[in-house]
Amino acid sequence: MSEQQIVPPRCAGCGIPLHSVDQNQPGFVPEASLEKEETICQRCFRIKHYNEASSVTVDQDEFLRLLGGIASTNSLVVHIVDLFDFQGSLISGLQRFVGNNPILLVVNKIDLLPRITNWNRLRNWVQKQAREEGLKTVDVVLCSARRNIGFDRVIEAVNTYRQNKDVYVVGATNVGKSTLINRLISDYSDLKRELTVSRYPGTTLDAVHIPLDDGKSIIDTPGIVYSWRMSEIVPRKDLAALLPDKPLKPLTYQLNEKQTLFFGGLARFDFVEGQRQSFTAYLSSGLPVHRTKLERADELYAEHRGVMLSPPSLEDLESMPPWTRHRLRVPPNSKQDVFISGIGWIQTNGTTGSTLDVHVPRGVKVMLRESIL
Ligand code: GDP
Numbered sequence: 001m002s003e004q005q006i007v008p009p010r011c012a013g014c015g016i017p018l019h020s021v022d023q024n025q026p027g028f029v030p031e032a033s034l035e036k037e038e039t040i041c042q043r044c045f046r047i048k049h050y051n052e053a054s055s056v057t058v059d060q061d062e063f064l065r066l067l068g069g070i071a072s073t074n075s076l077v078v079h080i081v082d083l084f085d086f087q088g089s090l091i092s093g094l095q096r097f098v099g100n101n102p103i104l105l106v107v108n109k110i111d112l113l114p115r116i117t118n119w120n121r122l123r124n125w126v127q128k129q130a131r132e133e134g135l136k137t138v139d140v141v142l143c144s145a146r147r148n149i150g151f152d153r154v155i156e157a158v159n160t161y162r163q164n165k166d167v168y169v170v171g172a173t174n175v176g177k178s179t180l181i182n183r184l185i186s187d188y189s190d191l192k193r194e195l196t197v198s199r200y201p202g203t204t205l206d207a208v209h210i211p212l213d214d215g216k217s218i219i220d221t222p223g224i225v226y227s228w229r230m231s232e233i234v235p236r237k238d239l240a241a242l243l244p245d246k247p248l249k250p251l252t253y254q255l256n257e258k259q260t261l262f263f264g265g266l267a268r269f270d271f272v273e274g275q276r277q278s279f280t281a282y283l284s285s286g287l288p289v290h291r292t293k294l295e296r297a298d299e300l301y302a303e304h305r306g307v308m309l310s311p312p313s314l315e316d317l318e319s320m321p322p323w324t325r326h327r328l329r330v331p332p333n334s335k336q337d338v339f340i341s342g343i344g345w346i347q348t349n350g351t352t353g354s355t356l357d358v359h360v361p362r363g364v365k366v367m368l369r370e371s372i373l
Contacts (some may be wrong), residue, residue, distance in 0.1 A: 009034065011041040019042035024057045026222060044208060046306050058222040064097060066221060067170070071099030076162045079137075080171035080180060083109045084284075086126075086246060086372070088229040088341030088365055089172040091135040098168075104161050105130055105137040106154055107181070108176040111144035112248050117373065125372055145180035154180070166209075166216045172195065173223035174231055174243060185210055228365040230266060230342025241286025242266075242342055248282040250347075251289060253269045255279055257354075260297040262290040265309035267340050268323070270294050274330075274354030282373075283344040286311075307364050322364040328356045328368050336371055341365035347373065
């Protein structure tokens with residue numbers, strides 16, 4: 001008998017076909033539960049028993065189909081981005097896909113920035129960057145879902161812009177979408193929560209609806225996987241080293257031209273040309289920084305990759321894409337960030353301009369942007 005004729009059991013909660021292959025995919029259950037009757041998938045189980053939303057992920061094509069379906073609804077779209085990986089996690093085409101529905105941009109993980117940050121300036125920066133990426137938003141809210149900072153404003157904005165509509169929550173993976181939805185659920189904790197299920201419009205993917213008091217729902221969408229984010233490329237065990245937990249500690253380096261910084265074994269920053277100047281790195285604290293001469297850099301990497309220059313560790317090197325080089329020219333008198341998706345950013349302070357090379361695994365997004373701070 002061919003395998004296609006075997007019909008997989010379905011989740012008694014949301015109806016999705018069950019499997020025990022990959023816990024990040026919708027419909028996952030531990031293998032032992034697959035044989036039981038009336039099994040619900042891990043996602044439904046967590047929501048039902050712990051009021052806890054958990055992440056499932058889909059690739060870009062599936063996600064775009066799903067977004068296209070939102071266009072035919074009348075809803076508020078809450079787009080969550082990760083402040084630490086802003087350009088990596090922003091869904092720049094969002095506008096085109098969700099039709100006329102308003103988009104509320106929620107910028108999460110602000111706890112990572114120094115306390116002395118000028119939040120108004122940051123909000124303006126976010127608005128400008130979003131505009132440059134073609135994203136028109138009804139409002140921008142800054143928060144930390146994990147540390148419960150600014151959450152009142154998130155609730156207030158959702159209530160203001162929702163106006164008796166459903167709320168679709170969209171975001172890339174690891175931006176804190178589940179953490180934020182869990183907070184939303186607990187904020188509406190007086191509700192008798194009978195989760196209902198229906199398909200995302202126009203897709204085969206099932207959505208769990210978290211009811212609101214007016215009969216409308218919050219609908220969690222799967223996290224989108226963007227291949228340009230370092231967090232999608234590193235081995236899973238190194239992800240914790242990349243996702244910062246505490247406020248970023250700025251590290252300032254006075255560099256002469258022809259000097260190089262290694263960020264673990266994940267990125268290399270060459271100051272190719274320019275007058276002596278300082279560079280301030282805002283990186284995840286799990287990444288050790290090593291400094292060397294540019295002429296020594298290749299040799300150092302060949303000798304120490306996977307050990308001193310890690311993550312990734314030696315046994316994972318094979319699974320990483322080869323490095324490619326990005327050449328960046330910083331104009332004089334401009335304060336810019338060299339943004340490396342998932343690793344952080346390096347602020348340039350030069351008045352005289354510089355030429356920089358950034359080496360990263362192929363595909364990882366690297367760009368110059370107006371300085372965030
Ligand atoms: P999802 O994949 O978007 O659902 O993201 P999760 O909610 O699973 O969070 C991904 C990672 O980001 C986890 O390690 C969270 O602890 C962390 N995280 C979530 N919210 C925040 C926040 O406000 N600040 C910080 N520093 N980390 C956060």
